[in-house]
Amino acid sequence: SSQHMNCPENAVFVAESALCICQKGYRPDQSKYACVAEPFSLDSEHIVIIALAVLLTLAIAVILGLTYQLCLNRHARRTKYPSSSEEYTIRLDED
Structure with a gap:
């Protein structure tokens, strides 16, 4: 854990490799031992999320469009048919 104290801000100490890894959204700045916020970049994860x-x-x-069409069609079809029940019964008798 003494090495952990040497990690710069916004970095995570990885025990296996005994290295300081910059957190997500930060990149190592070689000129000064630090992790600097990287400008927003579209990495593959972001692209996938945006695509989804x-x-x-x-x-x-x-x-929604299809549902709307179906509703319109159903409504149009309903209005085409006779509205009174007598006309329906006659129609059914013919069948």
């Missing part, structure tokens, strides 16, 4: 979010949004939009 976009896909999810698209999926929801498509589902």
Whole structure:
């Protein structure tokens, strides 16, 4: 744990390798023994998350769109049919 004290700020001591590893979002600065916040970079994890979010949004939009279409169609179909029950019974008798 004495080595742990030598780790710079925002670094984690890894016992197996006896090294200080910069935390996520920080990169080692060679010029001075420190971990500096790295500018926001799109690493693969971020890209995957963003891609999933976009896909999810698209999926929801498509589902909502289809549901809306189905509702419209159902409504249109319902209004086409005769509304009074007598007309229905006649129609059923014919079958």
